[in-house]
Amino acid sequence: MTTIAIVGYYEAWWVQILKAIVIFAVGLQLVPVVLIAERKLLGRFQSRYGPNRVGPYGALQPLADILKLLTKEQFRPTSSIGFLFAFAPLISILTAVAAFAIIPFGNVQHIFGERVGLYGVDVSVGPLYLFAFGAIAFYGIMIGGWSSGSKYSFLGAMRGAAQLISYEVSQGLALVGVIFTAQTLSLTGIVTAQKGMWYIVPQFFGFLIFLTASFAETNRAPFDLTEADAELVGGYNTEYGGGRFASYYFAEYLNVLVVSGIVTTVFLGGWLMPFGIHPPGWVDPFVVLFKMSLFTFLFIWVRATLPRLRYDQLMSFGWKVLLPLATLNALVTAVLVVVTH
Amino acid sequence: MIEVKRTPAPGAARGTWRTFRETVRGLLTTFGRFTEHPVTVQYPEEKTPVYPRFRGRHKLHRFEDTGLEKCVGCSLCAAACPADCIRVVAAENTPSNRVSAGERYAAVYEINLSRCIFCGYCEVACPFDAITMGHDYELSDYDRSDLIFTKEMLLAEPLERTPLRNEGE
Numbered sequence: 001m002t003t004i005a006i007v008g009y010y011e012a013w014w015v016q017i018l019k020a021i022v023i024f025a026v027g028l029q030l031v032p033v034v035l036i037a038e039r040k041l042l043g044r045f046q047s048r049y050g051p052n053r054v055g056p057y058g059a060l061q062p063l064a065d066i067l068k069l070l071t072k073e074q075f076r077p078t079s080s081i082g083f084l085f086a087f088a089p090l091i092s093i094l095t096a097v098a099a100f101a102i103i104p105f106g107n108v109q110h111i112f113g114e115r116v117g118l119y120g121v122d123v124s125v126g127p128l129y130l131f132a133f134g135a136i137a138f139y140g141i142m143i144g145g146w147s148s149g150s151k152y153s154f155l156g157a158m159r160g161a162a163q164l165i166s167y168e169v170s171q172g173l174a175l176v177g178v179i180f181t182a183q184t185l186s187l188t189g190i191v192t193a194q195k196g197m198w199y200i201v202p203q204f205f206g207f208l209i210f211l212t213a214s215f216a217e218t219n220r221a222p223f224d225l226t227e228a229d230a231e232l233v234g235g236y237n238t239e240y241g242g243g244r245f246a247s248y249y250f251a252e253y254l255n256v257l258v259v260s261g262i263v264t265t266v267f268l269g270g271w272l273m274p275f276g277i278h279p280p281g282w283v284d285p286f287v288v289l290f291k292m293s294l295f296t297f298l299f300i301w302v303r304a305t306l307p308r309l310r311y312d313q314l315m316s317f318g319w320k321v322l323l324p325l326a327t328l329n330a331l332v333t334a335v336l337v338v339v340t341h
Numbered sequence: 342m343i344e345v346k347r348t349p350a351p352g353a354a355r356g357t358w359r360t361f362r363e364t365v366r367g368l369l370t371t372f373g374r375f376t377e378h379p380v381t382v383q384y385p386e387e388k389t390p391v392y393p394r395f396r397g398r399h400k401l402h403r404f405e406d407t408g409l410e411k412c413v414g415c416s417l418c419a420a421a422c423p424a425d426c427i428r429v430v431a432a433e434n435t436p437s438n439r440v441s442a443g444e445r446y447a448a449v450y451e452i453n454l455s456r457c458i459f460c461g462y463c464e465v466a467c468p469f470d471a472i473t474m475g476h477d478y479e480l481s482d483y484d485r486s487d488l489i490f491t492k493e494m495l496l497a498e499p500l501e502r503t504p505l506r507n508e509g510e
Contacts, residue, residue, distance in 0.1 A: 045372075045375050046374065047374050047377060047379050048379045048380070049381050301368060301371065302368070304371050305370070306367060321357055
């Protein structure tokens with residue numbers, strides 16, 4: 001049997017279960033926080049307060065939203081394909097959660113006398129794992145939109161498919177530069193390789209390209225063509241309501257968190273602190289969460305600023321601007337790595 | 342005056358740079374809003390202040406010294422009203438029942454506020470300054486008939502629910 005991927009470090013089975021629960025408990029609690037943060041920040045960006053009626057300063061708004069969605073009736077259009085219609089949001093949320101597993105929140109720590117890596121799993125093919133689940137996530141959108149049996153959903157899904165495929169290429173190529181420099185595909189390896197200097201400095205163009213492509217990958221403004229409320233009602237999730245819509249919604253915000261985590265890991269030195277500060281190990285996850293929140297803020301900031309691109313602009317930007325730049329970035333990095341090593 | 346800037350035709354390198362620069366400019370603009378305080382008025386708790394000459398719900402007045410009504414039931418307001426929302430029925434004052442300062446008084450004085458357009462012509466038409474426009478603008482109700490204000494309601498000292506805007510504010 002050929003080895004497909006090597007997992008960096010194995011813990012005892014009970015530690016693995018325990019840390020999986022902890023990571024999911026923390027990770028999934030972050031989604032409502034991002035939800036309320038987005039609505040509050042969008043409000044501030046538009047010189048208004050945002051939700052401030054439910055709970056102190058509107059802090060319980062996401063709870064109210066989720067409660068409302070989950071208690072709603074599950075219905076589907078008669079023209080839809082029942083099994084696929086119910087299955088599609090599941091794909092979306094599963095892939096988002098799976099991608100969350102590889103974000104490293106810290107190095108190997110000693111907890112309960114065991115050595116525990118503060119991440120779901122450290123695979124030797126980190127970025128590939130990420131893109132694999134990104135590619136499956138697109139089925140969630142595609143199947144959901146197509147099986148709805150509605151033209152708006154269908155158009156939204158088609159746009160989503162084209163967009164994800166176009167931007168995944170640039171995103172991958174932007175990471176290639178980092179992988180060349182770090183000489184490893186393991187995300188923890190990439191973080192430890194940034195001890196001297198975070199990759200945002202030598203790979204600045206790669207960082208910009210990756211960030212731009214990430215906006216498209218997560219279907220966020222200004223690339224939220226799949227939703228395009230003005231022309232497609234709601235895009236691929238037009239026909240969805242209640243819990244199924246909630247899981248799409250949830251997956252979208254989890255994807256934002258995942259992308260923030262990946263950018264943090266790959267370009268901002270993960271759990272490393274600047275100026276050579278070495279805090280104790282338990283600080284690491286908070287460092288990562290802080291850096292992630294910076295990127296989440298950026299996502300919201302950009303959403304508040306930029307108008308949605310037209311579809312042909314999106315395509316020509318992806319293929320004519322981003323892809324050549326990403327290729328050039330990878331090429332120059334490759335030459336430099338060969339010359340300096 | 343907003344100056345319209347025509348953007349040059351999209352070019353490869355210059356166009357990309359321009360787009361990038363404009364994106365950053367836009368981001369800085371929205372961040373400027375972020376650092377400011379929101380302009381929202383939290384309505385039910387805080388109300389938009391009105392100017393002194395704001396035309397809100399009408400008020401009928403009495404003489405402060407004698408307590409007699411200023412309205413003499415002349416119906417000039419009803420004649421001036423373009424929306425035809427004022428109804429006045431006049432009656433004679435008698436020595437035993439003296440309501441107003443003049444010969445007659447308004448036995449019935451009704452304003453249908455669901456019709457009123459708040460033009461203020463009634464105020465202008467009134468020879469005794471008996472009717473003026475107040476500042477109250479919270480005039481919603483569950484029933485249309487509740488919006489027909491009677492003389493007692495218009496004469497009653499209004500709950501000043503509306504903050505007044507200061508001069509020059």
